[in-house]
Amino acid sequence: MLAWTTDPGAPGGLTLAEVPEPVPSEGKLLVRVEAFAPNPGDIAALTGAPAGTIPGWDGSGTVLQSAADGQGPRPGDRVLFLGLASHGWAQHRAVLLATTAPAPVDASWEHLATLPVPATSALRAVRRLGSILGRRILIVGATSAVGRFAVQLAARSGADVVAVARDESRHAELRRLGASETHTTLATVNSRVHGAIDMIGGQHLVDAYALLQPGATVIALGHAAGADEHFPYGAFIADPTTSDRAITSFFLGSEPHLSEEMTFLAADPELDSGGLDVKPWTELADWIDVGAPRRSGRVVFRVDHADE
């Protein structure tokens, strides 16, 4: 079968190569990959990966072979999947049943491919804030893939969603998705929040922490700015109006039940993954080579199986 493999000398650090067919170990099934949408983490992981590695965490496709114990989806079933040990940018992949979910027949491969990493991250982060019904929740980096799902899930959970995104031209879209307030910068958020999810880091994390009510938490989910965090003297000196505030780190794969969460998210026809820029998978390396640009939605690659 064909797969993208890391190759330090090639454009984008990748070569489309013939590789051995994956053999599913215990608890895994074999999937024909139809689409994948690279995450920032996938692209970051290319640096330093040993030559010949098949990158890619998540995607959507059709089951070719069930797990050995016969549990879970059957051959021909549509699924979405997330493998924490990559191997996704290939025509076929072996993936754990525990990180695979059934997909509705009417959901497109492209939409399904946008869900596993970003939507489960958003779901887990929103849940970590506890009951948010009627509470002000801050989403920083709301136009990111994770952020736009977090806006939708927090709004559905009854939160009063305060969305921060630097691109003002996308604020109307964020309001349509459920944000009740939109800002280009945290400096204009003028009332404190019950909880926050930050995809950007750097000064954004420092400013989000300063906006927390007593007892509130900011989840440092992402670090898209690639910047250091410098907290001014006094940031952690508490009085009754600033006590017990917390910053917590986050890793998507730290808890079980990914399959149940992906099933829930895939079954939701209202969940909006945004405008999709669909490309043939042969363009993957060139796209990474020019810096993995995205306009306003996710870039999704369709896997070609014409040679099979």
Ligand SMILES: NC(=O)c1ccc[n+]([C@@H]2O[C@H](COP(=O)([O-])OP(=O)(O)OC[C@H]3O[C@@H](n4cnc5c(N)ncnc54)[C@H](OP(=O)(O)O)[C@@H]3O)[C@@H](O)[C@H]2O)c1
């Ligand atoms: N901890 C985990 O388990 C986990 C899971 C998933 C994702 N993540 C991390 O979460 C972050 C978001 O992931 P994603 O898939 O949602 O990313 P994404 O769709 O690529 O979005 C990145 C966002 O960052 C914004 N951005 C980049 N640099 C910025 C800056 N200097 N100031 C303000 N905004 C900036 C971009 O704004 P524009 O839209 O204006 O370009 C974009 O909205 C990434 O760091 C990712 O690695 C972590």
